Amino acid sequence: MSKQTIKRREFIKLTAVGLAVAAGTRAVTQTKASGDAPHGKRQWAMVIDQSKCTGCNYCTLACQAHNDVNPDIQWNKVLENGVVGDQQVYVPRPCMHCAKAPCVEVCPVKASYYREDGIVMMDYDRCIGCRYCQIACPYEARSFNWETFTGDNPAVPEWGTPEVDRRPRGVPEKCSFCYQRIDRGLSLGLTPGVDADATPACVVVCPTGARLFGDLNDPESSASTALRENASYRLRENLGTGPRVYYLPAVPEALRVEV
């Protein structure tokens, strides 16, 4: 066998090919990880009945307390949206937890990601605070921590006690479907959407029962039932983001049928 020598040019070529293969492999695996829409056993969804919502804002207050949110920020905003009959109509707007979430797609560091159960989560320890997700979110669901939240939370203890850490200055934050309540509840053998301790705080606190929560993969869950039996819509559906928050449009009182 002749003596093998590698010329500089060949060495550079080999190195380039090696690097390209490594980067390509990495890119392919990474693409798969972040590109796939969630497909876990459970798929959480929220249904909001606009006929029942009275705009009392209890949901917002419970959210502020349980998630220890800065009073300058609202994860769940209750907005006025026209009149049906003689009734004011409201749209409570949490995070939509999109199946194809623009925020997850644009995040440069994968600080926004899908959980298997469809919840769009924020890794506050990874986020660099570039705010591209805020630019991309079609629902203005994200709020940036322009300064550190110090001092008392005015919603505590009247509306609940904090269950998660406060977010640091310099990262955006948003509704998480109270994942901490869901996870803890499931580990205790409870059913989210049925048992209060396993259900998002806004759903539990709603005095008129306008909010329903449940697993879309379970045909008997309250969310599945409500969507099967009623007409529903989602916000900015034309964008194809696939929100997991559904609205049952308000029906004039005269036409309402009690189920």
Added chain:
Amino acid sequence: MFKNLRIKTSITPWTIWLGLMGLILLTGLVSGILVFWKGLVMTNLSDLVPWGLWITIDLSSIALGAGAFSLCAGVYLFGLKRYQPIARTATCIGLIGYTMATLALILDIGKPERFWHSVVYWNTHSLLWEVTMCVILYLTVLVFETMPIIANLEWLRKRLPKIAALMEGVHHYAPFLAILGLGLSSLHQSSLGATYGVIKARPFWFKPEMSVLFMFSAIVGGISLTLFATMLSSRLTKRAKINDVLIERVAHFVGYLLIGYFYFRAWDALATTYTYDPGRSEGLRLLTKGPFAFNFWIVEMLLGMIMPMILLLYKPTRMNPFWRMLSLMLVALGVVAFRWDTNIAGQLVLMPYLPGAAIAYTSYRPSLIEILTGAAIISYGLTAFSLGVKYLRVVDHTLVETAHETVHVNSTEPVTIS
């Protein structure tokens, strides 16, 4: 060791310039510290307009640094060897521009201490991830490309001749670096446009031509700034030695590029109305009739494209250094205005997400802190360039490089000084 460092106390235009720049840098430094200490609450950015002046400076300095890759590609890949001295200047401006962009970004992100996350945690779907990676890699390429220039430092030549020789030797790899630079720049210059172009929530941005426009305007603006800076320094100092024939030729080329840029930009803006998507025409209205009307019609269109196009294509005005310099400066300003208009206007249109709700508008005006830090970033760039001209022969068309051994091309022919 410091016996050679004698400080002359006489007041010259140079010391006044340095003093002025130092003052702006100092106020910017104090403001920057305030931002890191108090947080982004010091800015006028909001949840509705999260990207403001700093992002515009970032986009603009990357765009105006594009002369480096365009001219290096021209010189080392397309065989236009005689323009090598201009490519030298462009490379230096590129390095300065990209470090300016990095400074602006470090200020702008909420967690600057986590900047390295973008290198470690990959989201290959994100345009911003791609831009970050390309900018980091390209900055590395630029550092290598400027090494032969830094080797010109008198102090380095005297004290560390071996290192200086090593740094100078890097220019043998200039063609390879030019290939890398062309690839990386094409990727991130266009991806910066796509950063906006993929945002379907905001129809004013959501269009494929954003990336092409960003790329094209960057090439036009980058070359123009390089030529303008070259001409300006030759008028201000004897250390800058130029060959006006080279500059005139490239300026003529810029004139032709401007025809393409003008056609494309005008078509892009005005054809927005062909496909009505709620929010798209509203964004255009902000440009044509709203708060950006002066920027759009006067700075971008008239001064940034039409006027320099005529002045650079019409021989008598092109041959006149004043008109040529003015045109080139206006082109660069026009590109900055394009970045500002695009970035801000897209955020001022608030797309309704409630059924039946109307489109609303918001406003943004940078805070004093944003302006002071922004000014400091710009004055850093100006200082770095003027120091380069004075001490590193950044603008020197008499420098003749030796042949590139690796590819056996003669990079320069002797040039004559007019």
